[in-house]
Amino acid sequence: GESVGLHLPTLSVQEGDNSIINCAYSNSASDYFIWYKQESGKGPQFIIDIRSNMDKRQGQRVTVLLNKTVKHLSLQIAATQPGDSAVYFCAEKGDGNKLVFGAGTILRVKS
Amino acid sequence: DTGVSQNPRHKITKRGQNVTFRCDPISEHNRLYWYRQTLGQGPEFLTYFQNEAQLEKSRLLSDRFSAERPKGSFSTLEIQRTEQGDSAMYLCASSPLDLREYFGPGTRLTVT
Numbered sequence: 212g213e214s215v216g217l218h219l220p221t222l223s224v225q226e227g228d229n230s231i232i233n234c235a236y237s238n239s240a241s242d243y244f245i246w247y248k249q250e251s252g253k254g255p256q257f258i259i260d261i262r263s264n265m266d267k268r269q270g271q272r273v274t275v276l277l278n279k280t281v282k283h284l285s286l287q288i289a290a291t292q293p294g295d296s297a298v299y300f301c302a303e304k305g306d307g308n309k310l311v312f313g314a315g316t317i318l319r320v321k322s
Numbered sequence: 323d324t325g326v327s328q329n330p331r332h333k334i335t336k337r338g339q340n341v342t343f344r345c346d347p348i349s350e351h352n353r354l355y356w357y358r359q360t361l362g363q364g365p366e367f368l369t370y371f372q373n374e375a376q377l378e379k380s381r382l383l384s385d386r387f388s389a390e391r392p393k394g395s396f397s398t399l400e401i402q403r404t405e406q407g408d409s410a411m412y413l414c415a416s417s418p419l420d421l422r423e424y425f426g427p428g429t430r431l432t433v434t
Binding site for chain 2: 219243245247252253254255256257260262300302304307308309310311312313314315
């Protein structure tokens with residue numbers, strides 16, 4: 212079936228640097244995408260979302276980019292802070308109303 | 323704090339026992355979702371409700387699993403005759419009629 216491909220890599224960044232987390236999706240019918248942050252022992256926390264009629268959306272310190280041609284999604288975090296350390300998931304909605312998640316990327320921020 | 327609450331937060335049970343989890347969504351959210359998450363993986367969809375109607379169930383939801391949302395507010399997820407493979411984090415999420423889902427803290431189930 213369709214899946215969002217994210218195979219639990221680890222990204223280590225220095226505090227204050229920018230972080231970029233990437234995600235590939237396979238369902239071309241997906242029209243809505245979300246990034247979540249999950250800290251140990253907690254549920255996923257909404258960060259930012261984007262619909263397929265957009266290619267960029269900005270929030271506070273975060274930007275999501277969507278490239279539908281190559282089915283690629285990225286999350287950019289500006290001026291990464293120690294509190295940003297967590298597992299980050301991208302997820303998609305296409306047919307139906309359920310989110311399809313990838314496996315996540317671990318972000319480690321070094322002080 | 324998204325406002326979605328789940329109880330209990332942790333449950334340890336012996337294989338073969340029944341367990342029930344509760345989810346209280348954000349007030350006035352029409353949709354309520356259940357997901358299961360194992361270590362190192364993203365959450366996997368189990369089922370969702372719009373108001374009191376259960377509209378979709380995953381093939382992951384075996385006959386031993388049942389979910390209800392009797393009054394369109396809180397929901398329960400019951401697992402009968404638990405197996406060790408049921409050990410996971412069970413997550414609940416709610417949303418209004420747009421696409422964004424807000425998750426609760428989860429219930430961690432350990433089957434011994």
